Amino acid sequence: MRRHPKVYIIAGSNGSGKTTFAMEYLPKHVGQVDFINADLIARGLSPLDADNMDFKASRIFLERIKEVAKSGKDFAFETTLSGKTYVPLLKKMKGMGYFISMFYLWIPNSALALQRIKGRVLEGGHDVPDAIVRRRFKKTLWNLFHVYDQLLDQLMIFDNSSEEPRALFEQAGHRNQIFDQELYSRILNEVKQYEKED
Numbered sequence: 001m002r003r004h005p006k007v008y009i010i011a012g013s014n015g016s017g018k019t020t021f022a023m024e025y026l027p028k029h030v031g032q033v034d035f036i037n038a039d040l041i042a043r044g045l046s047p048l049d050a051d052n053m054d055f056k057a058s059r060i061f062l063e064r065i066k067e068v069a070k071s072g073k074d075f076a077f078e079t080t081l082s083g084k085t086y087v088p089l090l091k092k093m094k095g096m097g098y099f100i101s102m103f104y105l106w107i108p109n110s111a112l113a114l115q116r117i118k119g120r121v122l123e124g125g126h127d128v129p130d131a132i133v134r135r136r137f138k139k140t141l142w143n144l145f146h147v148y149d150q151l152l153d154q155l156m157i158f159d160n161s162s163e164e165p166r167a168l169f170e171q172a173g174h175r176n177q178i179f180d181q182e183l184y185s186r187i188l189n190e191v192k193q194y195e196k197e198d
Contacts (some may be wrong), residue, residue, distance in 0.1 A: 004099040007069070008033065009086075011104030011144065012136045014128045015113030017160045018078040021105055026167070029043035036077040062089075069093050081143045082136040090151045099153045104144055105160035106168065106187060110137040112161060113155055138194045141197050145191050159183060 008030055010018045022035055039079045040066075042057035066089070066162070068075045079086060081104075090100060107113060113133050149155060153174045158165040159180070169184050178184050 004073045005072045006030075006099045006101060007093060008074075008077040009100070009124055010076060010083045010105070011102055011140070011148075012160065013113050013140045014109065015116040017116070017165075018106040021103065021158075021165060022076060022078060022161065025103070030074075030076070034073065034075040036061060036075060038078075043149075046149065062120055065086055065089065069096065072096070073166050077188045080136050081140040081148060083097070083139075084147055085119040086144070087147060087151065090148075094151065098152060098153070101154040102148065102152050102156070103143075104155065104157045105165065106141070107159075107161045109136045113137060127135055141187070141191055142194045149160050157184070157187070 008026065010025075012020045013020050019037060019039065022037070022088070026033060034043060038057045038061040041060050050141075062085075065075075065077055069089075069092075087146060094100065097116050110133055117128055117133065152171070155170070157169040160166075166180070168178070168180045168187070
């Protein structure tokens with residue numbers, strides 16, 4: 001039987017710790033895969049002015065995803081899920097036989113995201129304007145449950161608010177497992193609250 005290629009999506013709001021998680025988690029639990037990251041591409045294009053390379057890096061990022069997917073190799077990429085850009089791409093990949101796995105990193109509020117981003121900037125990392133962080137913060141969680149979840153073969157949600165990511169929920173096929181009912185219920189309530197606000 002032919003093995004399905006896999007794509008691992010590291011998702012979460014800005015400042016949720018996606019790149020750090022990917023660098024630590026992927027080699028240990030997935031093995032050596034091509035990890036595609038728009039921020040790292042921007043830094044490669046212009047290490048001293050990466051923020052001004054966002055648009056160009058985003059185009060290269062999407063082209064690279066399409067190129068690797070066409071080759072049928074396992075790979076990973078990160079996203080905030082703040083838009084619906086990846087929906088057609090993931091549908092196409094599903095048609096190509098890809099197994100789609102997402103690791104979603106939840107943090108409790110945009111204040112923590114902003115604090116982490118400020119720390120990252122002090123260490124030479126990229127900045128994201130406060131207003132964009134706040135706007136995307138709600139959108140990413142809403143999109144997870146209303147746009148992307150139906151495209152996934154596996155979803156794991158982690159609480160990434162402290163030193164170590166902690167698994168809260170896993171869905172694989174029709175099987176669900178909740179590891180922290182209280183926190184998972186809080187996340188679902190947040191999504192409902194966002195619906196009322198829109």
